Amino acid sequence: MTGDIDTLEILSEEYRESIPDDFRETRTFTWYLQEVLDHPRIARNAHQRVADMFDFYGTEYNEDAGIVEYKLATEDPLHEGENTFFGRVIHEAIHEFVNKVKSGARGLGPEKRIKLLLGPVGSGKSDFDRQVRHYYEDYTMREEGRMYTFQWTNLCDIIDDQDPADDHVRSPMNQDPLVLLPQAQRDQVLAQINENLDAPYTIRNEQALDPASEFYMDRLLENYDDNLQTVLENHVEIVRLVANENKRQCIETFEPKDKKNQDETELTGDVNYSKIAIYGESDPRAFDYSGAFCNANRGIFSGEELLKLQREFLYDFLHATQEQTIKPKNNPRMDIDQVIVGRTNMPEYREKKGDEKMEAFNDRTKRIDFPYVLQYEEEAKIYGKMLRNADVPDVHVEPHTLEMAGLFAVLTRIEQPSTEHVDLLQKAKAYNGETDDIDDVDVKKLQDEAATSADIGEGMDGISPRFIGDEIAETIMDSMHRGRQFLAPLTMFNHLETNLENHGSIPEENLERYHRYLEMVREEYKERAIEDVRHALAYDLDEIQRQGEKYMDHVMAYIDDDTVEDEITGRESGPDEKFLRSVEEKLDIPEDRKDDFRQEVSNWVSRRAREGTSFSPQDNERLRRALERKLWEDKKHNINFSALVSAGELDDEERNAWIDALVDQGYSLEGAKEVLEFAGAEVAKAEMEE
Incomplete structure (x- = not known):
């Protein structure tokens, strides 16, 4: 029993140590002013903080690919490599995403756009989006990523009709405390902040207080004869702000519901009916800041399957992006500060792409392609990661097994080359870096040709890693039932061949071609098996x-x-x-x-x-x-x-x-x-x- 108590004590101590020192501590506005002058990055906007987050966890320049690779994706330091990403095209997509965020951090325009991750099912869009959200939570708990907001206190002392339950009110939008300063005075502070700032961007803040905070500020200033200092000293406390998706704080994931029941209040918030009887319907204190855009303020808005939303529902994104404001019902426009990320699959994108009525929405979108992996050895690493992260039985994975599965998947994704001296299999090998045995192969030329011939882009169609992963899992269990303690290509080929027709995501018109590719992979494996035996x-x-x-x-x-x-x-x-x-x-x-x-x-x-x-x-x-x-x-x-x-x-x-x-x-x-x-x-x- 004592051992259990000791263990609980250790766990409790570890938990306490993981919480920032000032997590529950309140500070004064005067303290905050000095803190942002000493540490200017505290006052960053969402794009600037997310951009710095990617660099914080480490980077490495890939000279061959000409891209920066970010260690939160290549090494996943927080989870000991459990959620790493593989494939040149994926890291190119991540590089492009971060570049857009960094451009937005400098105010170059992408901060007013949706970063739309486009790709086929199972290409890694959701995994990357989730990774970014997890790391943002961790980053805001660290000294380098800290941010603060404020809360109103002792309101009932001054405001006669204030509900006692609302004597202490947190900033509904988790706004930066600098918004409490009028713009002219705020600009003076920002000028000093930027003089002390060592960063590739400039810190700006032109946001207005949210309607409820504006109400409190007006009533308090009226009581104190417009003495801003007295208001801030007596009725404002500064608190540490940490992103937390489960608490819907600075991170919000929005998922489309039934098309017939979509309501813009899910995005922008709605009336708090419990407060109407106290304050009245038109009072800003009776508004419930529970919309997805409100919850995501100061952080990341993640829209899942964004283009499945009705066209009219997407109109709310127009002002959220370009003007960085939202317009709830019966309320004035409210400023927001967040990185808006959307994800969508190919069918929805094709449907909306040709819709002339979606022109304004498309104009406010920065598309980032997340294709399938096109290097079969990198694809094999995805399956290897799947096996490492699962409770796999004591089964030995034989040489070439995962690589041949990856090769089959890649063959279904790449475009048929037009050059006579390079066939599809040779092209897949060339993409994998195997060019020694192919005369006059130009990988860049093959890529450019595929970009022209593909509908949207190479790798945006084909077999999903999920299908291959499912068949590997089935092969493992079948092998166990038959007393085989090893996973071999020959057995896996049989499962792939049998289940191609049974997979709902594979169009019937592709089946014959995919069976042909499977035979090509069988022949390739035969050569490799003979080579091993020859050796x-x-x-x-x-x-x-x-x-x-x-x-x-x-x-x-x-x-x-x-x-x-x-x-x-x-x-x-x-x-x-x-x-x-x-x-x-x-x-x-x-x-x-x-x-x-x-x-x-x-x-x-x-x-x-x-x-x-x-x-x-x-x-x-x-x-x-x-x-x-x-x-x-x-x-x-x-x-x-x-x-x-x-x-x-x-x-x-x-x-x-x-x-x-x-x-x-x-x-x-x-x-x-x-x-x-x-x-x-x-x-x-x-x-x-x-």
């Missing part, structure tokens, strides 16, 4: 080193028009062209490209020599692969491939050595046996056909 059966590090040195000797002799000394006879002779081509043909390098490849390898060796690094063919991916394949060709005639399919026809010691070699490559014991039999059967079939 296990024929891999000899010493022999590869010798063959590599021999290849380089003959390459250098070819380039320098020199001779090579035979290591056995000692005789000098010209380069062995037959040997050179036997290596190069393993990479499908044509005769007319052999000089380019030889020069490329020669330059690589020379560069390593200048760096003081000895030659090793293991360090050059293309050369290593070519030499392994040649060694395989030299040895395969001595291997009984048909025996691989049946353990009874093969020497146990030899078979176990091959299985051990596959286990060293990352296979489980049972998975190694399966891939050995699969690849053996495929090679045996090919040998018979030859």
Whole structure:
């Protein structure tokens, strides 16, 4: 029992330590004035605070992509990497989003626009939006992200008809205390703040008090003969403001409801009927500031499936964006300060895009495309994250499993290339960075061509990661039921093929094409499985080193028009062209490209020599692969491939050595046996056909 009490004490102490020191402490307005002069960023607007938040958690410039990558997305430091994002296109979208927020922080225009995240289902829009909201909550609890608001106190002492329950009233819109100053005096303070500010933006504040606060200010000033200092000293307290989505404080998520029951009061607030009997309907104190725009003030408004709203309902966003005001019923316009983010899927966007009556709304929107991931190895990391974050049974994921799932998904998303020498599979590999085996491939040209041919953009259609994730989960459970402790591509392919027709989000007209892509991935996996088995059966590090040195000797002799000394006879002779081509043909390098490849390898060796690094063919991916394949060709005639399919026809010691070699490559014991039999059967079939 004592242990439980000690644990509770520890948890309680940890909770207390997580709360900002001044979370419940009240301050004076005089204190706040000095604080914002000493720490100007306290007075930032919503765009400025969100922009600084992204930088606070860390950045890294990706020179190859030409974008800034933000660690709240690449590393997720708050959750130990649980919610990381993968794929170049996703980080390009995040980079674009932050750029728009930072432009808004400088007052360049995007602060008056909706940041509309557009993409297909499952592309990561909602996950990113949620990530931003979670980090904003955390940031406002830190010293670097702190902000303050105010509350009215002792109102019943001065205002005769004030309800005793309203003697202390929090700023309904959580406004910055600076709005309590008239604009002329406020501008003087802001001028001093900006003199002390070290930031790429200027702090401005031209907001008016909300109607209720304006009412209190007027009544109090009237009582004190317009002595603002007395009002602020006697009736205003400064309190720490922390964003909290659950409390609907500085963060609000708005979801569309039944189209027939949409009411603008959900956005702008409504009359507080319990106060009408006390104050009267037209009194600003009888208004309930519970609308989504009111709750999001000083923070983030997140509109889920925004374009599913009726056209008339979207009109409320026109003033919320351009003028940064809202107009509740029977109330004056109220100023708001928030980053407005919307999310929508493709069907709704296509419908609204062609609606002429939506021109004003579209003009106030900054579209940010969130396409599906187009690099299949990055897509595989999404599935890996899914498995890491789940209570996965003790199942071993075999090599190539997640990558082949990712490759299939990517094939459904990319546009068919128009160039004859690059097919769809090669394009997917090129997007993944595998360009060595494709002649004259220009990834940028492929991307530009796809951007022109796609309806809205490449990657905005295709199979969702959710569908692949569901099939991986089903494959795992099916494997467990059948006593298989490993997840392998062959089993996963069967589930994908079976369930394509059963998935409601896949149009029927795409099924034939998707089945064809699945067969392409099967063939790709077969080649990789055979390559793994080839590596296990024929891999000899010493022999590869010798063959590599021999290849380089003959390459250098070819380039320098020199001779090579035979290591056995000692005789000098010209380069062995037959040997050179036997290596190069393993990479499908044509005769007319052999000089380019030889020069490329020669330059690589020379560069390593200048760096003081000895030659090793293991360090050059293309050369290593070519030499392994040649060694395989030299040895395969001595291997009984048909025996691989049946353990009874093969020497146990030899078979176990091959299985051990596959286990060293990352296979489980049972998975190694399966891939050995699969690849053996495929090679045996090919040998018979030859």
